[in-house]
Amino acid sequence: MENFQQYLKAAVDAGASDVHVKVGGPVIVRINRTLIEVQGPPPTEEWLNSIVTAMCPKHARERLDRDREVDFSYYAPGLGRFRTNVFQQKGTFALAMRYVKTEVPSFEQLGLRPILRQIAEEHRGIILMAGTTGSGKSTSLAAMIQHINHNFKKHIVTLEDPIEFVFDDVQSVIEQREVGLDTMSFEHGLKHVLRQDPDVIMIGEMRDATSFSAAISAADTGHLVLSTLHTTNSAQSVGRILDFFKADEREQVRRQLAGTLKAVVCQRMVTTVNGTVTPAQEIMLNTPTVRKLIEENRLDKLGAAIETGTDDGMRSFNQDLFDLVKERRVTEKEALAKASNPQALEMNFKGIFLDEGRRILS
Numbered sequence: 001m002e003n004f005q006q007y008l009k010a011a012v013d014a015g016a017s018d019v020h021v022k023v024g025g026p027v028i029v030r031i032n033r034t035l036i037e038v039q040g041p042p043p044t045e046e047w048l049n050s051i052v053t054a055m056c057p058k059h060a061r062e063r064l065d066r067d068r069e070v071d072f073s074y075y076a077p078g079l080g081r082f083r084t085n086v087f088q089q090k091g092t093f094a095l096a097m098r099y100v101k102t103e104v105p106s107f108e109q110l111g112l113r114p115i116l117r118q119i120a121e122e123h124r125g126i127i128l129m130a131g132t133t134g135s136g137k138s139t140s141l142a143a144m145i146q147h148i149n150h151n152f153k154k155h156i157v158t159l160e161d162p163i164e165f166v167f168d169d170v171q172s173v174i175e176q177r178e179v180g181l182d183t184m185s186f187e188h189g190l191k192h193v194l195r196q197d198p199d200v201i202m203i204g205e206m207r208d209a210t211s212f213s214a215a216i217s218a219a220d221t222g223h224l225v226l227s228t229l230h231t232t233n234s235a236q237s238v239g240r241i242l243d244f245f246k247a248d249e250r251e252q253v254r255r256q257l258a259g260t261l262k263a264v265v266c267q268r269m270v271t272t273v274n275g276t277v278t279p280a281q282e283i284m285l286n287t288p289t290v291r292k293l294i295e296e297n298r299l300d301k302l303g304a305a306i307e308t309g310t311d312d313g314m315r316s317f318n319q320d321l322f323d324l325v326k327e328r329r330v331t332e333k334e335a336l337a338k339a340s341n342p343q344a345l346e347m348n349f350k351g352i353f354l355d356e357g358r359r360i361l362s
Contacts, residue, residue: 004051005076007038012079012099019082022094023048032275045092052086052093059180060086073100073162073178083164100164104146105139111278111329112140113320115313116265120144121152124222125262125286126215128206130229130237135267136279137228138164138204144226145202148172157196159189160204172200179204190214194221203227209244216253219260233317233340234264234284235302238294258294261286268317270338272329280324280338282306282317308355318345325349 007027011019016029016036023045027038056064060072069087074097076082083098107116119127127144129137142165148154149172156172161179168174175196176182183189186203187210193201194217206212206227215225231237241257242250263286267279284290289305307316315323321335322345332349339345344354 001051001054003040003047005079007040008076008079008082008097010038017099019097019099020095021048021051021097022089023092033269033271033277048093048095052095055084056086057181063180071162072180073164081164081166083162104142104165104167107143107147110136110140110143112143113281113283113315115283116140116144117147118313119263119265119285120147122224122262124219124224126219126257126260127224127226127262128229128237128264129226130231130234130264130266131268132230132232135269137267140265140267140279141202141226141228142167145174145200148200149174154199155197156200156202157193157198158202158204159183159186159193160202161186164204186211194218194223198223200224200226205229206241206244209246209249212241212244212253216256216260220256229264231266233303234266234282234306235299237264237266237284238302239299254297255295258286258291261294266317268338270321270324270330271334273331278324278329280317280320280330280335281315282320282340283313283315285309285312285314287312287314316340318348321345322348 008019011029014029014031016031018030020028021043024042026042027040028035029038055074057072060070064070064086071085074082074084081100083100085096087094129141131137145156145167148156149167149170152171154172156174158176160176163176163178167176177189179186179189190211201218201223203211203215203225206229215227218225229237229240231240238257242254245253264284266282269277270280272278284302284306287309290302293301293305306314317340321339324330325332325335336342336345
């Protein structure tokens with residue numbers, strides 16, 4: 001275990017975000033999105049088995065024996081917390097570990113747009129942080145929770161699998177519940193959360209109809225619900241939510257969603273001119289136009305509503321990437337690689353702006 005701690009310390013000292021370990025290959029770390037080999041003897045099956053046994057908490061070990069893979073949070077003394085996934089490949093264990101910084105970053109440190117403060121200060125409704133794996137959703141969501149914690153007297157209950165950032169009470173009172181350790185399942189935890197007198201509920205991930213039904217019920221009764229969702233843009237998120245439900249349930253859910261949704265913020269990580277990463281954000285707010293489009297099931301027009309809603313605080317990925325280039329934080333090449341519509345963004349760089357969104361809405 002001592003050798004393993006040295007690997008983790010080297011990774012943290014080098015600024016790595018992830019550590020990958022498997023039998024027979026070198027230990028790999030990810031630094032600024034690049035995979036780098038760590039010099040040292042390749043892990044053996046016996047060594048890795050001993051590491052997994054030492055790391056894995058009792059409740060996670062039972063799930064690992066049953067499912068051959070499990071997620072849990074591992075605390076390394078003197079280093080901090082790692083979001084850990086143990087799985088099997090070629091019949092042997094492997095580890096994928098994401099280092100979670102002990103200090104919750106601020107909006108400024110993460111490069112988040114100022115509108116997110118306003119979104120986090122909503123009193124009720126559903127706020128979704130969307131994006132693909134590795135897009136920084138959980139970190140941005142933690143920054144929003146910390147903003148509430150520092151500025152408002154709220155009772156915040158989180159339901160996570162596993163716990164990533166650990167919050168200390170500042171003005172708010174925060175209870176963090178880990179699936180498998182503090183509650184048997186997401187479904188079980190969500191069933192009882194409204195009896196715990198929360199003002200704010202943070203659900204680690206929207207993953208099925210049960211979790212979203214619970215979110216709608218909580219929002220309907222005056223609570224603020226924050227969660228993450230796996231989608232590639234904000235406009236697609238509404239359709240993704242409806243896909244959780246059976247066809248005969250979607251009409252009612254869509255109308256409930258139109259009344260409870262507050263915002264969807266979707267992120268993509270882009271490399272800056274300094275070699276670090278920063279999020280490009282697409283922000284959809286539930287303006288009267290967006291609400292009407294959801295109510296009328298005109299979801300294909302949501303992208304146009306985002307593009308034309310800049311006065312309300314909305315922005316598309318192309319608009320945000322254009323601003324990042326204008327602020328000299330990101331190169332044109334990187335922006336074009338991450339754009340939803342590279343051709344349109346390239347025209348923007350040349351000073352050509354087509355008001356396509358208003359034409360679509362009209």
